[in-house]
Amino acid sequence: MxxxxxxxxxxxxxxxxxxxxxxxxxxxxxxxxxxxxxxxxxxxxxxxxxxxxxxxxxxxxxxxxxxxxxxxxxxxxxxxxxxxxxxxxxxxxxxxxxxxxxxxxxxxxxxxxxxxxxxxxxxxxxxxxxxxxxxxxxxxxxxxxxxxxxxxxxxxxxxxxxxxxxxxxxxxxxxxRQRERWIEGAAAVTTALLTGQSARDALMTVAEQARILAGASAGVVLQPTDEGGMEIVTASAPDDPGGIVGTVIAPGSPVLAQLLGGEPVFIEDSATDPRMTTRVRTRFGPSMMLPLQSGGRLIGTLALPRRRRDRPYTAAERLLASQFASQAALALVLADAQQNRERLAVYEDRDRIARDLHDLVVQRLFATEMMLESTRRRAGAGEADELLSRAVDELDSTIQEVRTAIFALQQPPAQAPTGLRGRVLAEIAGASALLGFPPSVRFRGAVDALVREPAEGRLLAALRGALAAAHRRPGVTSVEVEVDATVRLPDGRAGVRLTVTDDGRREDGGAGGTPVVWEAPR
Missing domain, CATH: 3.30.450.40 (GAF domain)
Incomplete structure (x- = not known):
């Protein structure tokens, strides 16, 4: 041209x-x-x-x-x-x-x-x-x-x-814009975690927010296992989360030493990288595996895999995700500490209530019972004697109920009950959800010290059966449970007796359920 x-x-x-x-x-x-x-x-x-x-x-x-x-x-x-x-x-x-x-x-x-x-x-x-x-x-x-x-x-x-x-x-x-999104995401996670979420919900919040920010196919949190591996405990995946949770990285895996050591791992293609050994790896391509650790404490690992043939993560994305993981780990630690403080405050409050019940209410009830008993003896036989006896019995039952409440307040809610008293209370609490009301329960004698296996296990089995029968009986509005470790069996041996009474209709149509009585040597 x-x-x-x-x-x-x-x-x-x-x-x-x-x-x-x-x-x-x-x-x-x-x-x-x-x-x-x-x-x-x-x-x-x-x-x-x-x-x-x-x-x-x-x-x-x-x-x-x-x-x-x-x-x-x-x-x-x-x-x-x-x-x-x-x-x-x-x-x-x-x-x-x-x-x-x-x-x-x-x-x-x-x-x-x-x-x-x-x-x-x-x-x-x-x-x-x-x-x-x-x-x-x-x-x-x-x-x-x-x-x-x-x-x-x-x-x-x-x-x-x-x-x-x-x-x-x-x-x-x-x-x-990207840095702003990650900062806002980290702030949102911190705010959400400090509102008192459970541990499971807290990990899901971290996994889901990170997945959205990274444009990943899944957000996964792994935690160390007792066997020395790592297990996926939480997964956020909009497409197909099935089969991800519960996947385990077995001890000896090439990436495990880095993960347990708190080092990040960056994978170009999860499906073909020989370091990846899990059965779900074939679903994913580029991946980041970032430590969730704060103050030297390793909480777990945040993994952010993308789909097969998706673009790899850039250096900037890796840096921002690593900073997010550090911030999220700190938020998890703070949230855990906050929950511990709140739990301690509840325990202290429960302990105070238990002391007040024991020091004030029980002693006053006991003193009233003694006064009524003394009055009954002076009054002699007659209608007044019968009324006073019933009042004494009611006060004695009330004292037992209050002592049971004191024991329940002193048990940490998250702790599995160890003694018979605690295990009976746990069974009662479980039955409350089915019955729609809490059964009353009282104990006689030092049941935790006196009753041992196999009597303990058999008593609990009998209690479950009696409560289930009460649930099936029509018209039940109250159930009374008594465990007495002071009885003597007909053969003279020391025993334990379980009595369960309800107000439901009997099979013959009459009112008041037939009491269930079980006893055995202790």
Whole structure:
């Protein structure tokens, strides 16, 4: 192209080039900016196909590819991204200089096009520099009319230069937005954990928030096992969480030493990495495994796997996720400490109530019982004697009930009961949910000291059966349970007796259930 023809072409192309240069930097979203760049380059040069390859700064290969002129079906036929180890794609990665090839088949540097790629002969390529770093390369092929010229290459170089500035701005914006999202996510996790969630809910909050922030396929929390491995205890996965929870990394796994040592592990492809040994690894691709530790205490590991063939995590994403994991671990420790403080406050309050009941209520009731007993003896036989005897019995029952309440208050709620008294109370508490009301219970004698196995186990079995029978009987509104360790059996041996009485209807239709009495040597 010479003389007036060249000037005419330049004159027609300059306004379009200026408009393209100005429009390239109008969007701050990086993916949108990259797609706009490759579309604009193809339109300016009359190319059928365009591609913008983003270079992984760590691996030196292409990590992402934005295309123009190719349908999704054509992209799928081409297959995975080129490695860049050979061909003109690798040439621009190894030597980032502008490239103009008129005939790819004849050029010795070309290794041909991938299978499924549309036929093309000519190619333009320029590197995209962000500051002094090679961000990626811009490729154009298949000139619609004629062949690519030096003028096309000059236009592409100008566009590539402007693209570097636009990409730099978009990356800064994206980095700021990404950091802001992770900071907000960490703050949300801290706030949620300090509201008093259970340990299971707290771990799920961490896993789910991290999954959303990282754009991962799953958010998984692993914790050390007694056998020396690690087990997945929580999983947030919107697609298919089934089969993930309960998966165990067995002792001896290559990554286990790093995880138990609190070191992060970064995986390029979970399905093919030999260090990964779990049965669910085939579902996932790139993955991060980050320690949840604070103050030298290892709580567990946060794993964030992506789907197969998803883009790998960038260095910035790894750093932000690691910082999130540290913040989440600290929040978990603080939440645990807060729950311990609240639990201690409850225990102290329960202990105070138990002391007040013992020191004030029980002693006053006992003193009243003694006064009534003395009055009954002075009153002699008659109606007053009967009334006083009933009052004494009621006070004695009340004292037993209060002592039972004192014992229950002194038992930590989360602690498994050890003695017979505690195990009986646990059975009573379980039956309350079925009956709809709490049965009353009283103990006679030092049941924990006097009753031992096998009598203890048989008594508890009889108690369960009696409570189940009361639940099935119609019209039951109250149940009374008594465990007496002071009885003497007919053969003279010391024994223990269980009596369970309810107010339900009997089989013969009468009111008041038949008492269940069980006794055995203790």
């Amino acid at each position: 010479t003389g007036d023809g060249a000037d005419d072409a330049a004159g027609h192309g300059l306004p379009q080039l200026l408009e393209a240069v100005l429009s390239v930097g109008t969007d701050l979203e990086l993916p949108t900016t990259l797609q706009h760049i490759v579309d604009t380059a193809a339109e300016l040069t009359g190319a059928r196909y365009g591609a913008l390859g983003v270079i992984d700064p760590e691996g030196g290969a292409l990590s992402e590819l934005y295309t123009s002129g190719l349908s999704q079906e054509e992209r799928d036929r081409i297959g995975p991204l080129p490695s860049g180890a050979s061909g003109v794609v690798g040439l621009l990665i190894r030597d980032p200089q502008p490239l103009l090839i008129h005939d790819l088949d004849a050029d010795p540097r070309s290794s041909g096009v991938p299978e499924g790629h549309p036929e093309t002969r000519s190619l333009l390529g320029v590197p995209i520099l962000v500051d002094t770093e090679v961000f990626g390369n811009l490729y154009l092929s298949g000139k619609r009319e004629g062949v690519f010229t030096e003028e096309d290459l000059a236009v592409l170089r100008i566009l590539g230069s402007q693209a570097g500035i636009a990409i730099g701005n978009a990356r800064l914006y994206e980095s700021a």
